[in-house]
Amino acid sequence: MTDATTSTQTVTTTAALPPSDSDVPPGTEDRRPTARPRGRQVRAKVGSVLKHAGLIAFGFVMLYPLLWMVASSFKPNALIFREPGLIPTDIDLSNYTDGWNALLHPFSHYLINSAIIVLGSVLGNLLSCSLAAYAFARLEFKGKRLWFAVMLMSIMLPIHVVIVPQYVLFSQLEWINTFLPLIVPKLLATDAFFIFLMVQFFRGIPRELDEAATLDGANHLRIYLQLMLPLSMPALATTAIFTFIWTWNDFFSQLIFLTRPEMYTVPIALRTFVDSTGNSSWGSLFAMSIVSLIPVFIAFLFGQKYLVKGIATTGIK
Amino acid sequence: MSTTGNGLRTRRGKRLAASAAGIAAMALTLAACGGGDSGIGGGGGDDEPVAAAEECPxxxxxxxxxxxxxxxxxxxxxxxxxxxxxxxxxxxxxxxxxxxxxxxxxxxxxxxxxxxxxxxxxxxxxxxxxxxxxxxxxxxxxxxxxxxxxxxxxxxxxxxxxxxxGINAYALVADPEIFADADVELPDDTTWTWEDYVTTANAISEGAGDGVWGTQDYGFNEAGLNVMARQRGETLFTPEGELGVSEETVADFFQVSLDLMEGGGQPDAARTVEYQAAGPEGGLLGTNQGAMGVWWTNQLGALTDSSGHELELLRLPGESEGERTGMYYKPxxxxxxxxxxxxxxxxxxxxxxxxxxxxxxxxxxxxxxxxxxxxxxxxxxxxxxxxxxxxxDFMADIEDEIVDTPPVPPHGSAELADIMERVNTEVLFERITPDEAATQLIEEVNAAIAD
Amino acid sequence: MSVIQELSRSKRSVSPRRKGDGRWALFFLAPWFVGLALITAGPMGASLYLSFTDYDLLSAPEWVGFENYTRMFDDPRFVNSIGVTFTYVFVSVPLQLAAALGLALLLDKGMRGLALYRSVYYLPSLLGGSVAIAILWRQIFGADGLVNQVLALFGVQGQGWVSHPDYALGTLMALNVWTFGAPMVIFLAGLRQIPQMYYEAASIDGASKFRQFRSVTLPLLTPIIFFNLVLQLIEAFQSFTRAFVVSGGNGGPSDSTLLYTLYLYLKGFGSLDMGYASAMAWFLLLIIGGMTVVNFLASKYWVFYDD
Structure with a gap:
């Protein structure tokens, strides 16, 4: 492996190209410069068709439950369980309109609340976790291994036993029923998952790069800002995507820390469609679940573009 | 209950804590750990509501x-x-x-x-x-x-x-359309016995054909057990907060389930568990796959909506069979x-x-x-x-037959629902006999309500 | 970009690794230290303390020493939950990681419709712990679900998988594998992180595609494989939401899906025995911690770091 690292480091033409988000980023498409003979081409084509067929079939299996949910969201409440087939007999949009207005506030209210928390959390995690990760990945300091262990330990305790002390703490700070208990911890890098994630990615960046930068007089802040962050786009994108999705879906802490209906978020709102002791609006639940999937899905589509902007496309070859 | 704990909980105390920065709050929490009882501690303690005159707004x-x-x-x-x-x-x-x-x-x-x-x-x-x-x-x-x-x-x-x-009653919900399909008469609910219940359900499964059953299993809910116990002059919990049901009654209660399963009156064990988990909408009645089910009266609306049929409320079986009636109004x-x-x-x-x-x-x-x-x-x-x-109307009908309201279940009884569900599942899958189930249930409930 | 350009101009030499970046470390770790001190440590400490008490949430905790810890091993449901959890973790995590890695490699590059496939495969993971999952899962593994409909085509009479004590855990593991999206994305990101120069060097040396995979992709991906392994283990041991939702909250049928954390939750919030729940949590921390230490020790033999 080490002989590979000593190979050429040049700025190639791809650096001048805009980072691509298409399926086949230019410059990375063809690793084998020689053209294939025709027979192999045909075989490759057949192989590719088979591959796609397999991937599509697999995709259907993956998606079946979601398709069922979409289908059910167009059925009247009473028919969801009586006629559980995939194709609704008649399309009924009332679950969407009813569900949207069923709670004290229109559903958009909860979407906005969730969006605020998600935005704060994403920014917080990106900043605070990457800072901490840089320290663990690149700096030598006393007790590094111990602190690293402490960091990992902090995600090994189930939330159910820390939520009560947390509630006491936040209620002493008068933070209950605000978004602060949900956002401030992210600004303080309490999501150790992402620190560890970024440590792993930072360590994957050749150390020669920052050593060279150090020789050029760059300090750690500059290396962090101008070298590590740009070269870790996949890790940052992963962090952003996951923070988005997990915060968006996080039910328990939002339930506990937000007490007033005007502060409620999407997961709490969704739960209120179903009550195991009384009447449930399954149709509305499915409809609003789909509505609430849209933002996360868009976030994922958007975020995954950045997954391809790794070291491979930023110019180092 | 420590006084510091209560002090912290007053609004003034909270504001004080908040005005000191996060570190102070931290210290308070840690003090709570060290000291044994403050901060974290619980809301109980004051027997009397605060007596001071209220200032409104x-x-x-x-x-x-x-x-x-x-x-x-x-x-x-x-x-x-x-x-x-x-x-x-x-x-x-x-x-x-x-x-x-x-x-x-x-x-x-x-x-x-x-x-x-x-x-x-x-x-x-x-x-x-x-x-x-x-x-x-x-x-x-x-x-x-x-x-x-x-x-x-x-x-x-x-x-x-x-x-x-308000009040609910635990009652038998019947779907007359499925009774008719199966060519079975609706029972006279003032006289029917537990045995009648089993034979009726079996007959419906027989008559209605594939994919339709007589009844949905009742063994997951302790209310049914309570009714059966009361019919025999027992009670699920005594006013003193002890278990008041005999092993024999518990065993009989589970035996009814088994008889129904063997006679075809209710689906196999796996299906039964599945329907149980699906709530009123996804259960047998809600999906037109069954003629009977035991539900709380306030669930009739959900059942009727999802089934699309006119459903009827009936008394539970055995009301005239035992020492006394067992049905009751539940708050x-x-x-x-x-x-x-x-x-x-x-x-x-x-x-x-x-x-x-x-x-x-x-x-x-x-x-x-x-x-x-x-x-x-x-x-x-x-x-x-x-x-x-x-x-x-149904509640008014049974009013005169109701003897008393069961006492409030004791401290720890919240676990009973889970215990019932677990034991009943074991019985349905025939991993334990009804007798063993009775012993196990009584043992576990006693452990849960012991302080 | 400027640093990189400067870099490429500068002559590379290996500088001696500097020791003691204490001040810089303090700077970079400042937010984390503050968070640790203010938000993480207190509640963790409190839960450790509570694990030595009888605490019902409604009244003050009472010190009982190690009673909660000794009580655990006489509790058949606790012992059962450990068995369930170990089965769940050691079957579903490898499967999930294999699926994630396989598809990440397949979906890495050089194919049409990649973004679409990736998104489709990720979609299930977006659902999180939605209550709808319980219903959806019944549509697949229920007595009249998709699996049985397919089996019926082959003349096989299936049964209610999701509600049978022997198979319910299997469906839960299937659910975990189904949501392989998260590790897949991390693998994808990791693949993108591998510098192109390695591949070029390898192909100049005439390495076949398979050899490139074995000697470039795989070693350089090991830090990410390691990360996924460590984190998925930690997460799987704490799996809660799905088991909660699918089992209707009680780990049924008949405790067959009673994962450790689900039991802990039922004890803490259902039976109001938070002292016991806290003790369970700290015992779990010991298990996970031990597992992680082993993982880190073993990593020396197979994880390749470029630094």
Whole structure:
């Protein structure tokens, strides 16, 4: 492996190209410069068709439950369980309109609340976790291994036993029923998952790069800002995507820390469609679940573009 | 209960803590760990509600569980109350059933208890024995229109910790259309026995063809066991808070399930567990795959809607078979008031409004059970949907047959539901015999309610 | 970009690794230290303390020493939950990681419709712990579900998988594998992180595609494989939401899906025995911690770091 690292480091033409988000980023498409003979081409084509067929079939299996949910969201409440087939007999949009207005506030209210928390959390995690990760990945300091262990330990305790002390703490700070208990911890890098994630990615960046930068007089802040962050786009994108999705879906802490209906978020709102002791609006639940999937899905589509902007496309070859 | 703990929980104390920065709060929490009992500790402790005169305008928090329709109607009731009492603001605090108890326990632990709390029989003993709830008899709430027996459902050791919101009954729901399809007569519910129940269900499965069964298993819910026990002169829990049901009765209770499964009257074990998990909408009645099922009367609406059939309420089997009748009115929920509330009078005023106001009742209808206040109940009869009307008629029909209301289940009985479900599943999959199930159930329940 | 350009101009030499970046470390770790001190440590400490008490959330905790810890091993449901959890973790985590890695490699590059496939495969993971999952899962593994409909085509009579004590855990593991999206994305990101120069060097040396995979992709991906392994283990041991939702909250049928954390939750919030729940949590921390230490020790033999 080490002989590979000593190979050429040049700025190639791809650096001048805009980072691509298409399926086949230019410059990375063809690793084998020689053209294939025709027979192999045909075989490759057949192989590719088979591959796609397999991937599509697999995709259907993956998606079946979601398709069922979409289908059910167009059925009247009473028919969801009586006629559980995939194709609704008649399309009924009332679950969407009813569900949207069923709670004290229109559903958009909860979407906005969730969006605020998600935005704060994403920014917080990106900043605070990457800072901490840089320290663990690149700096030598006393007790590094111990602190690293402490960091990992902090995600090994189930939330159910820390939520009560947390509630006491936040209620002493008068933070209950605000978004602060949900956002401030992210600004303080309490999501150790992402620190560890970024440590792993930072360590994957050749150390020669920052050593060279150090020789050029760059300090750690500059290396962090101008070298590590740009070269870790996949890790940052992963962090952003996951923070988005997990915060968006996080039910328990939002339930506990937000007490007033005007502060409620999407997961709490969704739960209120179903009550195991009384009447449930399954149709509305499915409809609003789909509505609430849209933002996360868009976030994922958007975020995954950045997954391809790794070291491979930023110019180092 | 330490005084520092209570000090922290007052609003002034909180503000103080907040004004000191995060580090101070941290220290307080840690002090809580070291000291043994402050900060973290619990809301109980003060037996008396704060006696100082209330200064309003004030704000009280009302917590309840439920789904969207209840949240909407409750908000309307709150609006009506606020219109009458402009100096009291009621802050809603609601969520679904499971989340509700997590949230309530957490807020009580942090001394942040809601002022008016909705309670249920599974937990009311836990909360009242830990002094979280106030004795409502000492507050100005009019309970004169509530039946004594029903009211007793919220009393523990002579104190009124909760006032029933309304009543439900555990009843047999039947689908006459499927009875007709199977060419089986609807039973006479005043005389039928448990054996009749089994033969009827088996006959329906036989007559209705593939994919349709006589009945859905009843063994997951302790209410059925309670009814059977009461018919035999026993009771699930005694007023002293002990288990009052014999092993023999428990074994017989599970035997009925097994007989039904063997005779084809109910589906195989795996299906039964699945239908049980699917709630009223996805169960046998809701999906037109079964003719009978045992449900709470307030679930008739959901069952009727999802089945699309006219369903009927019947008495449980065995009411004339044993020593006495076993059916009873169950308090649907209770209204309780925090023992720690700063505003006991305003909270009492609100509870009084919920119980006794016709205006509130006309909005709530039967959402929290058929109203416990009999006068108010009369006044809304005309507004009820046909299904609710059916429930009201049924409840009136059985009124004279009901002997008494079961005592409040003891501290720790919240686990009973899970124990029932587990033991019943073991029986259905024939991993244990009904006799073994009886021993196991009694052992586990005794462990749960032992302090 | 400027640093990189400067870099490429500068002559590379290996500088001696500097020791003691204490001040810089303090700077970079400042937010984390503050968070640790203010938000993480307190509640963790509190839960440790509570694990030595009898605490019902409603009244003050009472010191009971090690009673909660000794009580655990006489509790058949606790012992059962450990068995369930170990089965769940050691079957579903490898499967999930294999699926994630396989598809990440397949979906890495050089194919049409990649973004679409990736998104489709990720979609199930977006659902999180939605209550709808329970219903959806019944549509697949229920008595009349998709699986049985397919089996019926082959004349096989299936049964209610999701509600049978022997198979329910299997469906839960299937659910976990189904949501392989998260590790897949991390693998994808990791693949993108591998500098192109390695591949070029390898192909100049005439390495076949398979050899490139074995000697470039795989070693350089090991830090990410390691990360996924460590984190998925930690997460799987704490799995809660799905088991909660699918089993209707009680780990049924008949405790067959009673994962450790679900039991802990039922004890803490259902039975109001938070002291016991806290003790369970700290015992779990010991298990996970031990597992992680082993993982880190073993990593020396197979994880390749470029630094």
């Amino acid at each position: 004030c704000e009280i928090r009302f917590s309840w569980w439920g789904s969207d329709s209840r949240h909407e109607s409750t908000q309307q009731i709150i609006d009506a109350f606020e219109a009458e009492n402009p100096d009291i603001t009621v802050v809603p605090d609601f969520t679904d059933w499971d989340g509700y108890w997590d949230k309530l326990a957490t807020s009580v632990a942090a001394g942040d208890t809601p002022d008016v709390i909705t309670q249920e029989e599974r937990y009311i003993s836990d909360y009242s024995t830990k002094n979280v709830l106030a004795d409502l008899a000492s507050l100005d709430i009019d309970t004169s229109k509530i039946d004594e027996g029903v009211l007793a459902g919220g009393q523990i050791e002579g104190a009124q910790y909760g006032i029933p919101t 649907a929920m209770f209204y309780s008031i925090s023992a720690d509330t700063e505003y006991p009078e305003s909270s009492a005023k609100f509870v009084d409004f919920l119980l006794n106001s016709e205006e509130a009742a006309k909005i709530m209808l039967t959402d929290r059970g058929l109203p416990a206040n009999t006068e108010v109940r009369e006044s809304i009869l005309g507004d009820l949907s046909p299904t609710d009307q059916k429930v009201a």
